[in-house]
Structures are given as structure tokens and as C-alpha cells.
Amino acid sequence: MSNAAEVLKNKKLRITPARVHVLDIFIREAAALTHAEIEKLLIDDFDRVTLYRTLTSFLENGLIHKVPDESGIQRFAYCNHEHHEHSGAHSHTHVHFFCMQCSKTTCLDDILIPAIKLPEGFVQDESVFLVKGLCRKCSKNKAE
Amino acid sequence: MSNAAEVLKNKKLRITPARVHVLDIFIREAAALTHAEIEKLLIDDFDRVTLYRTLTSFLENGLIHKVPDESGIQRFAYCNHEHHEHSGAHSHTHVHFFCMQCSKTTCLDDILIPAIKLPEGFVQDESVFLVKGLCRKCSKNKAE
DNA sequence: GCATAAAATGCAATTGAGTTGCAATTGGCT
DNA sequence: AGCCAATTGCAACTCAATTGCATTTTATGC
Numbered sequence: 357m358s359n360a361a362e363v364l365k366n367k368k369l370r371i372t373p374a375r376v377h378v379l380d381i382f383i384r385e386a387a388a389l390t391h392a393e394i395e396k397l398l399i400d401d402f403d404r405v406t407l408y409r410t411l412t413s414f415l416e417n418g419l420i421h422k423v424p425d426e427s428g429i430q431r432f433a434y435c436n437h438e439h440h441e442h443s444g445a446h447s448h449t450h451v452h453f454f455c456m457q458c459s460k461t462t463c464l465d466d467i468l469i470p471a472i473k474l475p476e477g478f479v480q481d482e483s484v485f486l487v488k489g490l491c492r493k494c495s496k497n498k499a500e
Numbered sequence: 501m502s503n504a505a506e507v508l509k510n511k512k513l514r515i516t517p518a519r520v521h522v523l524d525i526f527i528r529e530a531a532a533l534t535h536a537e538i539e540k541l542l543i544d545d546f547d548r549v550t551l552y553r554t555l556t557s558f559l560e561n562g563l564i565h566k567v568p569d570e571s572g573i574q575r576f577a578y579c580n581h582e583h584h585e586h587s588g589a590h591s592h593t594h595v596h597f598f599c600m601q602c603s604k605t606t607c608l609d610d611i612l613i614p615a616i617k618l619p620e621g622f623v624q625d626e627s628v629f630l631v632k633g634l635c636r637k638c639s640k641n642k643a644e
Numbered sequence: 645g646c647a648t649a650a651a652a653t654g655c656a657a658t659t660g661a662g663t664t665g666c667a668a669t670t671g672g673c674t
Numbered sequence: 675a676g677c678c679a680a681t682t683g684c685a686a687c688t689c690a691a692t693t694g695c696a697t698t699t700t701a702t703g704c
Contacts, residue, residue, distance in 0.1 A: 370651065370700055391690075403654045408691065413652090424628065428572040428661080429690070451616060456625060470614045472595060472629075477636030481600060484570065484630040485616075492621030514671055514680065535661075547683045552662065557681095572690085573661070646704085653698065661690085669682065674675105 359383065367417045374402045378410050379419065382434035388423035388452070388461040390431050423452050423461055424486040436465050451485045457494035503527060511561045518546045522554050523563065526578035532567035532596065532605035534575050567596050567605055568630040580609050595629045601638035 360379035361371050369375065381397045382389070389397075395407060402410075411432055414420045423431040451467040454460075469485045490498065504523035505515050513519065525541045526533070533541075539551060546554075555576055558564045567575040595611040598604075613629040634642065 372652065372700070374653075404690095405655080405692080406653055409652075422570070424568065424570070424630070425572075426566070426568070426628065428574060430572055453618070453622065464619065467616060467618070470616060472611060472614060472631070474597070474611070474631065474633075475608065475636070477639055478597065478631075479634040479639045480631055481633040483632060484568065484628070486568070486628040487616070487618065487622075487624055488627060489618075489625040490623040492619070495621055495623045516671070516681065518682075548661095549663080549684080550682055553681080648702090648704100649700105650702105651698105651700070653696105655694105655696090657693085659690100659692075661688100663688075664686085665684105667682105667684090669680105671678105671680075673677085673679105 363419065367419065369413065369417060373400065374406050374410055375413075377402075378407065379414070379434075382414075382420060382432070385434075386462065388425075388431040388433035388463065390425075390429050392429075423463070424484045425461065426454070426486070426488075431461055433461075433463050436463065449483075451487060453491065454486060454488045455491035455494055456488055457490055457498075460491065462491065507563065511563065513557065513561060517544065518550050518554050519557075521546075522551065523558070523578075526558075526564060526576070529578075530606060532569075532575040532577035532607065534569075534573050536573075567607070568628045569605065570598070570630070570632075575605055577605075577607050580607065593627075595631055597635065598630060598632045599635035599638055600632055601634055601642075604635065606635065 358376060358380070360376045360383060363379060364371050364375055377398055377400060378394060381394055385397070391404075391407060391411065394411075395404065398407075411420070411430075415422065415432065418435060420432040421435050423433050425431040449469050451464045451469055453462050453464050455462075464487075469483055474480055502520060502524070504520045504527060507523060507527075508515050508519055521542055521544060522538060525538055529541070535548075535551060535555065538555075539548065542551075555564070555574075559566065559576065562579060564576040565579050567577050569575040593613050595608045595613055597606050597608050599606075608631075613627055618624055
């Protein structure tokens with residue numbers, strides 16, 4: 357059984373071609389992907405709606421997480437559990453990085469969102485931290 | 501001359517009914533607004549396109565700034581210059597707050613985005629920090 | 645291995661945000 | 675008042691995302 361199928365089984369999700377293929381892509385690609393990007397990466401042709409529903413299902417089951425994107429398009433990335441395992445409930449409290457050169461969005465799994473002090477009366481729940489700039493690869497290319 | 505007209509004049513923008521009305525709304529409302537919300541708040545009926553172009557113009561001239569929104573819709577808020585005046589160039593480096601109860605997004609002008617240490621090789625430019633939770637008003641109501 | 649119910653998929657149609665080109669109008673100026 | 679450039683309105687379009695419904699597929703028990 358493929359790695360993806362294994363993950364689906366653990367989550368008690370039905371193992372379907374669409375899900376296995378999409379999950380494979382998420383595991384393979386290290387970046388945060390949009391619906392359209394995944395669609396292009398898929399070899400087999402699935403209906404757009406199926407892909408939307410697959411993403412929703414993965415989201416609900418904690419396989420992927422939403423990634424902030426300023427352009428207004430939804431982005432999703434595979435949840436790297438290695439970094440969060442110890443905390444019990446899965447959390448997405450890491451910083452995300454958008455490269456203005458190559459337009460890739462990546463999870464900085466090791467960098468947690470710093471705590472801030474809100475004004476009196478505000479109660480904090482989740483938060484989103486997106487940093488824009490140049491990724492390792494692009495800043496290196498620029499220096500040469 | 502109205503407050504809004506004054507602001508437009510200082511920015512060397514033409515004073516048109518659409519601009520004055522939209523700017524009035526931004527000054528009046530303390531929250532970050534979407535295109536659709538502004539459209540509802542407008543008494544006079546302007547074309548959707550006019551509103552989009554008005555927002556673009558205000559954005560380019562630093563009258564409003566983009567506010568992060570997880571749902572993927574663009575939000576804009578009036579730039580409160582009191583807090584940034586001293587820094588010369590206008591900056592939008594404050595934290596934004598989304599209330600999960602009343603769905604309003606507000607600028608926490610006084611709370612600046614904390615600096616973080618990126619991994620080796622990453623170069624930082626701008627960043628976006630959105631905190632979700634309960635605003636003052638809603639957390640107060642809940643406590644009663 | 646096969647029947648079955650529930651879940652997943654495909655298709656068609658729809659909504660809503662945002663954009664573009666172009667003609668008509670209006671604001672700021674002398 | 676009159677000019678020109680900026681602004682507006684209209685029509686048409688793109689793209690992301692959603693919904694209802696009929697069909698197919700999956701997991702499971704026999």
C-alpha cells in the first residue's frame with residue numbers, strides 16, 4: 357500500500373484514486389499549493405469539483421492546512437506532523453513564507469508565531485503570520 | 501469642505517462624489533471593509549467598477565491599506581496616520597484582528613508585528629499578522 | 645466472491661469577486 | 675465659459691468556488 361493510502365486509512369478516509377493522487381502530490385511537493393496548481397500536477401483528469409471536495413475533506417481531517425495567501429486564492433499545504441506530534445492536538449501555529457521572486461509559499465515549520473499582547477478585552481484564538489521576501493534559493497541566485 | 505474632500509485635496513486626487521462618499525465611509529467605520537460591504541453602505545448608486553477603481557486609487561495614494569482576510573476576499577481599512585506620521589514613509593506593519601463572533605476586522609494600530617528570525621538564506625520584506633479571536637465588545641457580551 | 649448502503653464522483657448550472665476596453669461624462673484649470 | 679485629462683458607466687469577460695442531482699465506487703458483512 358502506498359504511503360498516501362496508508363495515511364488515508366489511518367484517518368479512516370476511503371481510499372479513492374483522486375485522494376491518493378492528490379495526497380501524493382502534497383507529500384511530494386514541499387510548497388503550499390492552490391487548486392489550479394494541483395490540477396496541473398495531476399496526471400489523471402478529475403473533475404474540478406472532486407478536487408475541491410477532496411481538499412475540503414483533507415482539511416477537515418487535518419491532513420492539510422490552509423496557508424495564507426495575499427492574492428486571495430486559497431492555498432493548502434501538507435501537514436508536517438513531525439514538528440507538532442508532541443503537542444497532541446494538531447496546530448498550525450508556524451510562520452509561512454512567500455517568495456516574491458519565485459512566488460512559492462512554504463511552511464517554516466520550525467518557526468512558531470510569536471505571542472503578542474493584545475489590548476485589554478481582546479481574547480486571542482488562532483493567528484496567521486505570513487512573511488514576504490526572498491527564499492533561500494532566490495536570494496542565493498540574486499547574490500551571484 | 502468636508503473632511504474627506506480635504507483629505508483628497510491634500511493627496512492631489514480629484515474630488516468626485518464617488519470618492520468623497522467612499523472615503524467618508526472609511527473614516528466613519530473603524531473596521532476593515534470589503535468591496536461588497538462598502539457597496540451596501542453607499543447611499544448613492546455607483547457602478548461596481550467605479551468602486552473598484554476608487555479603492556485602487558486610494559490604495560496607491562496611501563489613503564487605505566490592504567487588510568489580510570482568510571476568506572480570500574480583499575479588505576481595506578482607512579490609514580490611521582496618527583500612529584505612523586513620525587516614521588516618514590507610511591507603513592502598515594501593525595497587527596490586524598478578526599473577531600470570530602461579529603466578523604469584524606480591525607486594525608490594532610498600536611501593536612506592531614514582532615520581528616522574527618528566519619532560517620539561513622531567507623530575506624525578509626513585508627509581513628502580515630492576523631489574529632483571530634473575540635474583540636472587546638464580543639468578549640464582554642459573552643462574560644455577562 | 646458478491647450484494648448492499650453509504651460515500652465519493654461527474655456533470656451542469658450558478659454565484660460572486662475582480663478585470664478590461666471603450667465611449668460618455670465631469671473635474672480642475674486658465 | 676471652455677478645454678483636456680481624469681473619471682465614470684456599461685458590457686462583456688475571467689477565474690475561483692459552490693450546489694443539486696444522478697451515477698459510480700468503496701468498504702464491509704455475508
